[in-house]
Amino acid sequence: MNHQGYTARIEYDERDALFVGRILGIRSIISFHGETVSELRAAFEHAVEDYLAECAAAGISPEKPASGKLLLRIPPELHGRALIAAQASGKSLNQWATEVLREAAETTL
Structure with missing residues:
Protein backbone atom coordinates (compact mmCIF):
# COMPACT_ATOMS: atom_id res chain seq x y z
CA MET A 1 0.00 0.00 0.00
CA ASN A 2 1.47 3.38 -1.01
CA HIS A 3 0.54 7.01 -0.31
CA GLN A 4 2.60 10.17 -0.96
CA GLY A 5 5.81 8.17 -1.28
CA TYR A 6 5.26 6.17 1.92
CA THR A 7 4.81 2.39 1.87
CA ALA A 8 3.02 0.24 4.41
CA ARG A 9 3.33 -3.39 5.35
CA ILE A 10 -0.02 -5.04 5.96
CA GLU A 11 -0.81 -8.12 8.04
CA TYR A 12 -4.04 -9.74 9.06
CA ASP A 13 -4.64 -10.22 12.79
CA GLU A 14 -6.91 -13.25 13.10
CA ARG A 15 -7.40 -12.80 16.82
CA ASP A 16 -8.87 -9.31 16.44
CA ALA A 17 -10.22 -9.93 12.90
CA LEU A 18 -8.65 -6.83 11.38
CA PHE A 19 -5.90 -5.67 9.08
CA VAL A 20 -2.94 -3.99 10.76
CA GLY A 21 -0.43 -1.85 8.90
CA ARG A 22 2.87 -0.14 9.64
CA ILE A 23 4.65 2.51 7.61
CA LEU A 24 8.04 1.23 6.44
CA GLY A 25 11.33 2.99 5.82
CA ILE A 26 11.20 5.64 8.56
CA ARG A 27 12.39 5.61 12.18
CA SER A 28 9.03 6.71 13.62
CA ILE A 29 6.69 3.84 14.40
CA ILE A 30 3.40 4.65 12.70
CA SER A 31 0.75 1.97 12.65
CA PHE A 32 -2.93 1.87 11.68
CA HIS A 33 -5.70 -0.68 11.27
CA GLY A 34 -9.06 -1.37 9.65
CA GLU A 35 -11.60 -4.16 9.35
CA THR A 36 -11.92 -3.80 5.57
CA VAL A 37 -9.48 -2.88 2.83
CA SER A 38 -11.22 0.46 2.32
CA GLU A 39 -11.05 1.22 6.07
CA LEU A 40 -7.39 0.20 6.07
CA ARG A 41 -6.55 2.44 3.10
CA ALA A 42 -8.34 5.41 4.70
CA ALA A 43 -6.52 4.78 8.00
CA PHE A 44 -3.18 4.58 6.18
CA GLU A 45 -3.76 7.82 4.31
CA HIS A 46 -4.91 9.49 7.53
CA ALA A 47 -1.78 8.23 9.35
CA VAL A 48 0.49 9.68 6.65
CA GLU A 49 -1.39 12.99 6.64
CA ASP A 50 -1.23 13.16 10.46
CA TYR A 51 2.50 12.46 10.40
CA LEU A 52 3.09 15.21 7.83
CA ALA A 53 0.89 17.67 9.77
CA GLU A 54 2.69 16.91 13.05
CA CYS A 55 6.05 17.49 11.39
CA ALA A 56 4.84 20.79 9.92
CA ALA A 57 3.46 21.92 13.29
CA ALA A 58 6.77 21.08 14.97
CA GLY A 59 8.73 22.85 12.22
CA ILE A 60 10.68 19.75 11.25
CA SER A 61 11.11 18.07 7.89
CA PRO A 62 9.24 14.77 7.61
CA GLU A 63 11.46 11.77 7.20
CA LYS A 64 11.29 10.33 3.71
CA PRO A 65 11.53 6.58 3.23
CA ALA A 66 14.55 6.90 0.92
CA SER A 67 16.62 9.63 -0.69
CA GLY A 68 17.75 7.64 -3.71
CA LYS A 69 21.36 7.61 -2.53
CA LEU A 70 22.85 4.41 -1.14
CA LEU A 71 26.32 3.97 0.29
CA LEU A 72 27.44 0.38 0.73
CA ARG A 73 30.58 -0.94 2.34
CA ILE A 74 31.37 -4.30 0.82
CA PRO A 75 34.50 -6.45 0.67
Missing part, protein backbone atom coordinates in the same frame (compact mmCIF):
# COMPACT_ATOMS: atom_id res chain seq x y z
CA PRO A 76 36.90 -5.38 -2.11
CA GLU A 77 36.63 -8.82 -3.75
CA LEU A 78 32.85 -8.47 -4.06
CA HIS A 79 33.21 -4.93 -5.35
CA GLY A 80 35.60 -6.17 -8.03
CA ARG A 81 33.34 -9.05 -9.05
CA ALA A 82 30.32 -6.73 -9.22
CA LEU A 83 32.28 -4.27 -11.37
CA ILE A 84 33.27 -7.06 -13.77
CA ALA A 85 29.65 -8.31 -13.93
CA ALA A 86 28.44 -4.78 -14.68
CA GLN A 87 31.05 -4.22 -17.40
CA ALA A 88 30.33 -7.63 -18.91
CA SER A 89 26.68 -6.68 -19.25
CA GLY A 90 27.61 -3.32 -20.82
CA LYS A 91 26.37 -1.26 -17.87
CA SER A 92 27.82 1.03 -15.28
CA LEU A 93 28.13 -0.38 -11.78
CA ASN A 94 25.33 1.95 -10.68
CA GLN A 95 22.96 0.76 -13.45
CA TRP A 96 23.80 -2.88 -12.79
CA ALA A 97 23.39 -2.56 -9.01
CA THR A 98 20.08 -0.73 -9.46
CA GLU A 99 18.75 -3.60 -11.58
CA VAL A 100 19.98 -6.26 -9.14
CA LEU A 101 18.49 -4.42 -6.15
CA ARG A 102 15.20 -3.81 -7.99
CA GLU A 103 14.87 -7.49 -8.86
CA ALA A 104 15.68 -8.56 -5.30
CA ALA A 105 13.27 -6.03 -3.79
CA GLU A 106 10.44 -7.02 -6.14
CA THR A 107 10.76 -10.69 -5.27
CA THR A 108 10.54 -9.88 -1.54
CA LEU A 109 7.48 -7.62 -1.66
Whole structure:
Protein backbone atom coordinates (compact mmCIF):
# COMPACT_ATOMS: atom_id res chain seq x y z
CA MET A 1 0.00 0.00 0.00
CA ASN A 2 1.47 3.38 -1.01
CA HIS A 3 0.54 7.01 -0.31
CA GLN A 4 2.60 10.17 -0.96
CA GLY A 5 5.81 8.17 -1.28
CA TYR A 6 5.26 6.17 1.92
CA THR A 7 4.81 2.39 1.87
CA ALA A 8 3.02 0.24 4.41
CA ARG A 9 3.33 -3.39 5.35
CA ILE A 10 -0.02 -5.04 5.96
CA GLU A 11 -0.81 -8.12 8.04
CA TYR A 12 -4.04 -9.74 9.06
CA ASP A 13 -4.64 -10.22 12.79
CA GLU A 14 -6.91 -13.25 13.10
CA ARG A 15 -7.40 -12.80 16.82
CA ASP A 16 -8.87 -9.31 16.44
CA ALA A 17 -10.22 -9.93 12.90
CA LEU A 18 -8.65 -6.83 11.38
CA PHE A 19 -5.90 -5.67 9.08
CA VAL A 20 -2.94 -3.99 10.76
CA GLY A 21 -0.43 -1.85 8.90
CA ARG A 22 2.87 -0.14 9.64
CA ILE A 23 4.65 2.51 7.61
CA LEU A 24 8.04 1.23 6.44
CA GLY A 25 11.33 2.99 5.82
CA ILE A 26 11.20 5.64 8.56
CA ARG A 27 12.39 5.61 12.18
CA SER A 28 9.03 6.71 13.62
CA ILE A 29 6.69 3.84 14.40
CA ILE A 30 3.40 4.65 12.70
CA SER A 31 0.75 1.97 12.65
CA PHE A 32 -2.93 1.87 11.68
CA HIS A 33 -5.70 -0.68 11.27
CA GLY A 34 -9.06 -1.37 9.65
CA GLU A 35 -11.60 -4.16 9.35
CA THR A 36 -11.92 -3.80 5.57
CA VAL A 37 -9.48 -2.88 2.83
CA SER A 38 -11.22 0.46 2.32
CA GLU A 39 -11.05 1.22 6.07
CA LEU A 40 -7.39 0.20 6.07
CA ARG A 41 -6.55 2.44 3.10
CA ALA A 42 -8.34 5.41 4.70
CA ALA A 43 -6.52 4.78 8.00
CA PHE A 44 -3.18 4.58 6.18
CA GLU A 45 -3.76 7.82 4.31
CA HIS A 46 -4.91 9.49 7.53
CA ALA A 47 -1.78 8.23 9.35
CA VAL A 48 0.49 9.68 6.65
CA GLU A 49 -1.39 12.99 6.64
CA ASP A 50 -1.23 13.16 10.46
CA TYR A 51 2.50 12.46 10.40
CA LEU A 52 3.09 15.21 7.83
CA ALA A 53 0.89 17.67 9.77
CA GLU A 54 2.69 16.91 13.05
CA CYS A 55 6.05 17.49 11.39
CA ALA A 56 4.84 20.79 9.92
CA ALA A 57 3.46 21.92 13.29
CA ALA A 58 6.77 21.08 14.97
CA GLY A 59 8.73 22.85 12.22
CA ILE A 60 10.68 19.75 11.25
CA SER A 61 11.11 18.07 7.89
CA PRO A 62 9.24 14.77 7.61
CA GLU A 63 11.46 11.77 7.20
CA LYS A 64 11.29 10.33 3.71
CA PRO A 65 11.53 6.58 3.23
CA ALA A 66 14.55 6.90 0.92
CA SER A 67 16.62 9.63 -0.69
CA GLY A 68 17.75 7.64 -3.71
CA LYS A 69 21.36 7.61 -2.53
CA LEU A 70 22.85 4.41 -1.14
CA LEU A 71 26.32 3.97 0.29
CA LEU A 72 27.44 0.38 0.73
CA ARG A 73 30.58 -0.94 2.34
CA ILE A 74 31.37 -4.30 0.82
CA PRO A 75 34.50 -6.45 0.67
CA PRO A 76 36.90 -5.38 -2.11
CA GLU A 77 36.63 -8.82 -3.75
CA LEU A 78 32.85 -8.47 -4.06
CA HIS A 79 33.21 -4.93 -5.35
CA GLY A 80 35.60 -6.17 -8.03
CA ARG A 81 33.34 -9.05 -9.05
CA ALA A 82 30.32 -6.73 -9.22
CA LEU A 83 32.28 -4.27 -11.37
CA ILE A 84 33.27 -7.06 -13.77
CA ALA A 85 29.65 -8.31 -13.93
CA ALA A 86 28.44 -4.78 -14.68
CA GLN A 87 31.05 -4.22 -17.40
CA ALA A 88 30.33 -7.63 -18.91
CA SER A 89 26.68 -6.68 -19.25
CA GLY A 90 27.61 -3.32 -20.82
CA LYS A 91 26.37 -1.26 -17.87
CA SER A 92 27.82 1.03 -15.28
CA LEU A 93 28.13 -0.38 -11.78
CA ASN A 94 25.33 1.95 -10.68
CA GLN A 95 22.96 0.76 -13.45
CA TRP A 96 23.80 -2.88 -12.79
CA ALA A 97 23.39 -2.56 -9.01
CA THR A 98 20.08 -0.73 -9.46
CA GLU A 99 18.75 -3.60 -11.58
CA VAL A 100 19.98 -6.26 -9.14
CA LEU A 101 18.49 -4.42 -6.15
CA ARG A 102 15.20 -3.81 -7.99
CA GLU A 103 14.87 -7.49 -8.86
CA ALA A 104 15.68 -8.56 -5.30
CA ALA A 105 13.27 -6.03 -3.79
CA GLU A 106 10.44 -7.02 -6.14
CA THR A 107 10.76 -10.69 -5.27
CA THR A 108 10.54 -9.88 -1.54
CA LEU A 109 7.48 -7.62 -1.66
